[in-house]
Amino acid sequence: MPDDATPDPYADPMGFGTRMQILRTRRGLSRPVAAGLLGMSPSWVKQVERGEIGMPKLPIVLRIAELLRVRDLADLTGDQSAPVDLFIGPGHPRLQEVRDAVNALTLNADREAPSAAHLAARLARAWTARHEAPNHREVIGELLPSLIRDAQLAVRQADAAADRRAAQAVLSEVYSLSQFFVAYQPDSALLWRVAERGMVAAQESEDPHAIGVAAWLAAQAHRDSGPAHFDAADAMTSEALRYLEGFLPDADDRTLAIAGALQFEAGYTAARRGDSGTAWGWWDKAQATARRLDSAYYHSITSFGQAIMGAHAVTVAVELRAGGESVRQVVSADAQAIRSRPRLARHRIEEARAYQLDGQQETALATLEKAHQAAPETIRYNGYARRIVLEETESKFPARRQRAAVLAEQLGMLAA
Structure with missing residues (x-):
């Protein structure tokens, strides 16, 4: 390893403080910022990282793990005897089926693809089932593989430009549904692959709603990757809102709702930064957008x-x-x-x-x-x-x- 290379926090032996410092640095957090978010002093953080103070008690360790977005508590403590996943849940039994469908190439098929209208109806039923089911990952995990394959095939077989755009809009929403299933499961590469494909399909569709949904989910993926990615989350929401602005005066409810959801996402990221004024300012904008909708309206993807x-x-x-x-x-x-x-x-x-x-x-x-x-x-x-x-x-x-x-x-x- 070169002398100037960043040490591996998972290499043994390495103390808690050293691991904390490396992981904090990787997240792009200064000591004062980390200290403020933990409710401690910068000198306390410095003493812990230098090993002058031993590993804190569990409640503080867990707050540090939350701040640094540590996936497995053992990555921070160094204790591999009882690994505990914090921000990654268990792999769902249907994860492999969904992964296989996403990764498959749909080039030739001996069957005709369903129409975009048929796929949209199936998608609507899938969203309804997700919202109604306590075991929602199981429900959508069962539906997704065939939806993914059929939507990919519909894009592949579309001849007319309008049909192809309609199929791309459906495919983008299928990837959005997939992102809800894949999130917080042990395959971050699959999550990003789904997010990126959803964004590409949305842009190809030229559908404002599809583009807004893809941007909304991509912003969440960036934000949940930690403070070093907050700027990317902000850029995603800002660009999407600028794009949607021209459609809003005469927008249908779902396009209006995705704009409101994006406004709240901007506020959410600001709150993560600790910027109270900006966070509540964006909440106010989202509230104003929500009031343009009927009181009973509920967006099927974002719940906005x-x-x-x-x-x-x-x-x-x-x-x-x-x-x-x-x-x-x-x-x-x-x-x-x-x-x-x-x-x-x-x-x-x-x-x-x-x-x-x-x-x-x-x-x-x-x-x-x-x-x-x-x-x-x-x-x-x-x-x-x-x-x-x-x-x-x-x-x-x-x-x-x-x-x-x-x-x-x-x-x-x-x-x-």
Whole structure:
């Protein structure tokens, strides 16, 4: 290894502090910024990284892991005896089938492709099934392989330019559905391949809605890759919003909704940066867009509409790590208005984060139990929920430890 090469944080032996420093540097975080996000002083971070302070207790370790987007806790602690995945859930049994369909070449076929209208109808049923099912990954994992192959074939066999654009729009949305399935599973390369193909198909379709959806999902993928990728997330949302701006005066509901969803994504990234004014400013813009929609409108892909804005406010407050404000937003939000089971479970997780920030750990656990009731496959793949549960398994209160242990077992977190 060259003398100026970055050390490998996974090489042994290496202390906790050194691993933390390397991973922090890779994420593009300065010590002062990391310290602020952890609620500690820069000198404390420096002492930990230099080994002057030993490895912190589990709650702090988990917060560091969350900040640095560490996938496996052992990557930070160096303890390989009991690996615990935080931001990557277990591989779904249907992951290989979906991967095979994405990776397959559809060049020649001895059958006629379904029409774009037929595929669009199947897609609509798939989105409905996803929103209604507690085991939504299982449901869409079963539907995706044939949808992917048929949509690819429809593009391949389209002759007229209009037919080809229509088929590309459907293919792009199929990739969008695939991204919901692949996210937080142990194949990040597949996630990016799906995101990029979705964007290419959307651009080929020249459909504003398809382009907006692809950009919305790509921005999330960039943001979830960590602070070093926040600029890419911002660039994606900004460019998509500029493109959509000309369509908005006379836009149909779904195009208007994807613009609102992108506005919130810009606010979400700003909140991740800790920029409160920009985050709430974008939330206000998204709220104004939502009010242009009928009160009952609910976008089938992003869940955007008036009913989701309360949940979005909770997310902004939580990402800004404002405990009291987060709980106030929880009280104001109408969770029952969220029609999608996985989106409701996601909101319950955000509520739990709010309660934990406010020091209400017992309520946080109870809220995660509600998330599990709404959609077990959402909480099972959510890193924030997993972090809270794991932290509470170390609680000094026996009742909380027991409650957290039951949830940890349900989520499959403690398996060797």
